Amino acid sequence: MSYKLDDQINEPTLEDMTAKAIEILRKNEKGFYLFVEGGKIDMAHHSSKAKKALSETIEFDNAVRRAFNMTNPDETMIVVTADHSHTFTIAGYPERGTKILSKVKYGGKDTRGEDNLPYLTLGYNNGPGGRINESRRHNVNLDKTDDKDYVYPSGINLAYETHGGEDVLVFANGPWAHLLVGSFEQNFIPVAMAYAARIGPGTQVSLPSGENSLLLNGTHLQTLLLSLGVLVVCRFLKDT
């Protein structure tokens, strides 16, 4: 699959493929589980091509919106999360209206480092933009930073930028989505989904006493998952 910004032949988008997958899978009266990953976001970051990473994030957002619009929140659990972060940063104090792909500006002028050179809002801790052969920091004034293949600067030169270690956000909607509010270890996410869907180990978990079991006893699951962008949609159907 090409990056959206490189697509020369009008390939199906992540949104198109997500919609088609749901159309096919929802015919199953027993429900489904679908995992969709916006994997090009990760690949663009590894290459430190921030414009492509942002573009692919928009593609992922479109897929999430489409999945949300195609499903019923009364019977569908949607989980959107990431499997890790990157060393990508949004730094400095760019004034309102500053283009995200450009230099940090304040008062209409470039903000400069101690070396008297301007710097960009976007950057990486490590990656191919380290430019180690230069005796002083690279002057971004020489660069076309809004080019789709521009490699954004990094502090440490690596062939491929690495993942980061921050906590990532988890968004959830639909039945039992309240189980995924807060901060928790990643291992908890599949456990919560299995519990909500009563599949796998989730069938072994006893229900809280007095709990309304409408969505749990004898229900089936439809699940969709999209990643770095990870989106999970679980659809619960009552037995009839």
Ligand SMILES: [Zn+2]
């Ligand atoms: Zn990766």
